[in-house]
Amino acid sequence: MNSMARRFALLLALLVVGCAGPTETVVLLPNPAGQETAVTVTRDGREVVLAQPYAGARLGRGGAETFASDAGQVRARYGAALAAQPLPPAQFTLFFVENKDELTDESKKIVDSVFAEIARRPIPDVIVIGHTDSVGNDGANDALSRQRAEVVRAGLLARGLAADQVVTIGRGKRELAVATGDGVAEPRNRRVEILVR
């Protein structure tokens, strides 16, 4: 096809799209952590799976078609939406002395990095999530994990954060950082995660 014919075909395609009512477009973005991701697009009971980075689906009145997009196209169409994306939550982990709500010495130093991260964000809020190792029953561990989170929260408030900026969650032994059987004392599981958002 010569270039004139190609341009005409393109114009025709644009006109057809323009006349076809609303067009909806979906593009899967690459995952920065390199994990496997996908988005499913379901219309009228038919499902299309987008599983490759920059795989796209375009839905018009005529039906659904898949296409390969790229970083440039995404930037052109979605640049403003992507520029408004909030910073992803930053995660810090503090460790505790066994069966106590007292931080290990190394962990006390990490608190400084937490405050540096908070200072970097225009509207910071903080979630403090307490965890235990698998020694003891759920009730005791839930309480201990909450207590650890509260100790960290009190420390953050003492250093100047507002009370309504910091919430606590106690997850007990539900989310071990290091998989162990039940009843295993494991220092790496006795921790508090701080999410700065």
Added chain:
Amino acid sequence: MKTFPARFCRGLLGTATGIALALPAHADVGQIKVATGQVFVDRKGQSLPGRAGLVLEADDVLRTGADGSVGITMRDNSLLSAGPNSIVSLERFEFDATTSEGRFDARLQRGTLAVVSGRIAKKEPRAMTVRTPSAVLGVRGTEFVVSVDE
């Protein structure tokens, strides 16, 4: 027509209510972290200025003007951000912070939206959807963009 015994129906209703109560219906579902240009939040018949820092509620509708964009962080760490001339509804958001169980349905009626899914979709991919006028998008640990052009 044969009907179910009343006791069965009461039991079913009781179970449904129990599930609804088990998921905390926080008023606070997320927060505006970034706002530029014209941004409004429609809530219970009122239109609020969508400033950075505003705490969002379920059923809120975010609208941006021709020069507007808005970015929000949900309680489960999902990130939603919309470009100019967009309308995004937070139709349903339920989240149990202890178990990560919940439900998140958002709708893009018009404009552009970038999505990074959070803990709800990580726990159960089917528990998060983004709807457009004609389709339902399912999320599997994902970042994606979607647009609705009139």
